[in-house]
Amino acid sequence: MNLTNSLQSIPNQVPEAAREATFHLFLGIGAVLLFASIVGWLLRWKLGRENGVVANLVARTNAWWVMVAVIGIALLGGQTGVVVLFGLVSFFALREFITLTSTRRGDHYALLTCFFVFLPLQYVFVWQHWYGMFSILIPVYAFLLMPFLACLGHETQNFLARATQTQWGLMICVYAISHVPALLALNIAGYEERNLLLVVFLILVVQSSDVLQYVWGKLLGRHKIAPNVSPSKTLEGFLGGVASATGLGAALFWITPFTPLQAAGMALAITLMGFAGGLVMSAIKRDRGVKDWGHMIEGHGGMLDRLDSVCFSAPVFFHLVRYFFTA
Amino acid sequence: MQWFDRLVGRFLIALARILTGAYANWLGCRPEPRQRLYFANHSSHLDFLLLWAMLPPSIRYQTRPVAGADYWGASSLRRYLIHRVFRGVLVERARPSAGHNPLAPLQAALDAGDSLIFFPEGTRSLDGEMQAFKGGLYHLARDNPQVEFVPVRMENLNRVMPKGNLLPVPLVCILSFGAPVGLGADEAKPDFLVRARQAVLDMMPKH
Numbered sequence: 120m121n122l123t124n125s126l127q128s129i130p131n132q133v134p135e136a137a138r139e140a141t142f143h144l145f146l147g148i149g150a151v152l153l154f155a156s157i158v159g160w161l162l163r164w165k166l167g168r169e170n171g172v173v174a175n176l177v178a179r180t181n182a183w184w185v186m187v188a189v190i191g192i193a194l195l196g197g198q199t200g201v202v203v204l205f206g207l208v209s210f211f212a213l214r215e216f217i218t219l220t221s222t223r224r225g226d227h228y229a230l231l232t233c234f235f236v237f238l239p240l241q242y243v244f245v246w247q248h249w250y251g252m253f254s255i256l257i258p259v260y261a262f263l264l265m266p267f268l269a270c271l272g273h274e275t276q277n278f279l280a281r282a283t284q285t286q287w288g289l290m291i292c293v294y295a296i297s298h299v300p301a302l303l304a305l306n307i308a309g310y311e312e313r314n315l316l317l318v319v320f321l322i323l324v325v326q327s328s329d330v331l332q333y334v335w336g337k338l339l340g341r342h343k344i345a346p347n348v349s350p351s352k353t354l355e356g357f358l359g360g361v362a363s364a365t366g367l368g369a370a371l372f373w374i375t376p377f378t379p380l381q382a383a384g385m386a387l388a389i390t391l392m393g394f395a396g397g398l399v400m401s402a403i404k405r406d407r408g409v410k411d412w413g414h415m416i417e418g419h420g421g422m423l424d425r426l427d428s429v430c431f432s433a434p435v436f437f438h439l440v441r442y443f444f445t446a
Numbered sequence: 447m448q449w450f451d452r453l454v455g456r457f458l459i460a461l462a463r464i465l466t467g468a469y470a471n472w473l474g475c476r477p478e479p480r481q482r483l484y485f486a487n488h489s490s491h492l493d494f495l496l497l498w499a500m501l502p503p504s505i506r507y508q509t510r511p512v513a514g515a516d517y518w519g520a521s522s523l524r525r526y527l528i529h530r531v532f533r534g535v536l537v538e539r540a541r542p543s544a545g546h547n548p549l550a551p552l553q554a555a556l557d558a559g560d561s562l563i564f565f566p567e568g569t570r571s572l573d574g575e576m577q578a579f580k581g582g583l584y585h586l587a588r589d590n591p592q593v594e595f596v597p598v599r600m601e602n603l604n605r606v607m608p609k610g611n612l613l614p615v616p617l618v619c620i621l622s623f624g625a626p627v628g629l630g631a632d633e634a635k636p637d638f639l640v641r642a643r644q645a646v647l648d649m650m651p652k653h
Contacts, residue, residue: 210616214467218618224608230615413618414469 133197134312140374141194144319148187155180178418186416186425190322194315199246201318202300206242211422213238213292215412219403220284225272229265229285237261238293245297248304257294262286291400291430292423298433305437307444310376317440320375320382321389324368325432326425328390329397331367332360349401357394364390376444388439389432396431451530458531459499462492466606466619470500473649474625475596477502481561482594484509484623485583487576487646488565489604492614497563497598498532500621509561510535512552535562549582556590566642576647579639587629587638594626597645622649 133141159177166173193204217230237257244253266282302317336356344352368386372379400423404412413421423430462468470477477500484497494511501509511528515536518528528534535555537548555562564586566579587595601620607613627645629638 211467214616214618217615218602222605227608227611227615231613234616413467415467 133195133315136312137315140313140316141319144323144374145187145191148323152180152183152187155183175418182416182418194319197315198300198303201303201315202242202246205296205300206238208422208426209238209242209293209296210234211413211415212296212426213288215415215421215423216288216292217285219407219409219412220281220288221277222281222285223272223274223276225274226269226281226285228271229268232265232268233261233285233289233293237289241293241297242300245301245304250301250304253297253301253304257289261289265289295430295434296426298437299429301433301437302440305441305445307376307440308446310444313374313376316374317376320368320371320385321433321436322429323371324364324386324389325393325428327367328360328364328393329428331363332356332394335359335363345398348398348405352398352401361387361390361394385436385439389436392432392435393428396428399431400427454527455531458495458527462495462499465614465616466492466496466603467616468496468499468619468621471620471622473622475594475623477505477623479505479508480594481556481559481592482509482596482626483556483562483564483586483590484596484598485564485566485642485646486598486600486621488567489600490607490609490614492607493565493600493603494532494534494563496600496603496619497621505561507533508559509563510555511563512537512565514539549585552582552586553589556586556593561593566639576643579643581635581639583642584629584635584638591629595628595642596626597624597642597649598622599624599646599649624649 156177159173159180162173163170163177168174189204193200196203213234217233222230237260241253241256244256265285266278269278269282269285299318299321302321303314305314305317307314332352333356335358336351336353339355339359340353342354343350344354344357365383365386368389369379369383371386372382375382375385377385400412404410411420412423415422416425419425486493486497494513498506498509498511511532511534513528513532513534513536515538518524518534518536528536535551537551538546539548552562552564564583566583567577583595586593599622601622602617603619606615606617606619624645627642633641
């Protein structure tokens with residue numbers, strides 16, 4: 120059976136080369152989620168609705184269904200759909216981040232510029248595949264302009280701290296996250312029209328690494344890695360999660376331009392960076408005295424709680440692919 | 447044309463929610479269809495819109511914001527919004543004098559069975575610090591024992607739209623609703639005002 124022919128109804132924004140693989144992947148993800156949902160229902164039936172861990176598991180799984188559906192719809196919109204989705208994700212993430220900073224009245228214009236100038240501009244440049252611009256817009260132009268705008272507010276109290284927090288918010292929530300759709304701008308010989316699958320590869324590896332670290336930690340976790348920063352992270356969870364997510368990445372080599380060994384290497388880099396991201400973002404939350412970044416995603420917390428690992432792995436994955444696989 | 451006014455209201459609520467990601471935290475009471483006066487700290491023009499947005503629609507249209515006549519009467523667009531969309535109760539911000547009771551429109555709305563959204567500080571402060579409550583809250587509590595006085599704490603709104611700025615910065619706002627504050631049998635006016643203000647201050651958002 121030629122599946123590609125039966126998928127003609129999918130809008131032609133998605134290049135034909137990527138359709139069949141994407142369809143198979145989503146069938147696979149659907150099967151995994153269905154399994155998780157059934158386990159959740161069975162546990163709830165056995166242990167009762169009052170069990171907090173089970174309730175959280177069910178809420179998390181339900182949120183995953185929604186997130187997978189949203190990503191699926193964005194992929195149907197092709198490259199524009201993915202750019203718009205991550206633009207919105209950046210907006211919600213930046214909103215959560217700036218909420219927890221200690222900006223003052225004097226930062227008003229700087230913050231307006233963050234949200235309504237630099238965020239949209241960054242995604243326009245990504246959408247245009249203008250590497251020279253999207254790679255320096257925030258580290259150079261925003262970095263120099265934002266503190267100047269903050270000066271116009273005539274407030275010097277905690278100036279350096281405020282300027283730093285604003286720049287951090289832009290770097291993490293806009294610059295780093297925009298490197299997910301930026302994967303579409305890479306020209307890899309022999310992989311033309313299939314870049315959407317690189318986005319799928321990155322998200323799948325990084326998110327399953329989070330889930331697998333959580334699962335391994337719950338099953339075998341004994342030794343805490345950083346009890347002061349993130350009490351739920353254990354050595355067993357870390358090793359088991361990294362190893363199994365690396366294995367998953369290697370098994371997904373057929374959707375990438377990599378050999379199985381290269382895919383494993385990439386997945387290892389992604390999971391290690393993702394772990395670092397989770398730890399750093401957790402340290403910020405601790406410092407600000409909150410448990411979650413927000414409440415947008417039921418069972419998970421805020422947008423940034425789900426994306427902390429993506430923030431750190433996306434730029435590194437982008438540059439590894441760019442250095443080793445583009446001309 | 448009521449459907450159009452409601453549509454405008456829905457649109458503004460959606461806009462405010464997208465910008466602020468506002469989130470209601472019902473700590474001391476539930477959103478119930480009882481006659482209430484919600485009193486909150488005041489920091490931006492968005493305040494009552496967000497509080498209004500947090501109420502379920504069936505209660506929302508029975509709940510009228512109290513707003514300054516000088517600001518909301520200044521242009522035809524503002525007049526349309528405050529009268530038709532929000533069904534606001536306008537008050538003159540002049541000192542009470544003989545023959546002029548600024549609370550009269552509020553009392554009329556309460557007599558008609560409506561709930562109110564009220565900002566007892568009167569005006570917005572520059573730094574987001576809460577100011578002392580004015581006497582109006584006491585008089586309303588004394589004359590309307592059947593009404594529940596619900597304290598509401600609005601977090602971050604002064605950062606979303608500081609006084610003197612028109613464009614809002616998108617930040618997450620949390621609105622905490624506390625347990626109703628009743629006037630004691632022989633509680634003096636200053637005591638009640640301090641206690642009511644403290645009830646707003648004391649609510650820390652649940653993270």
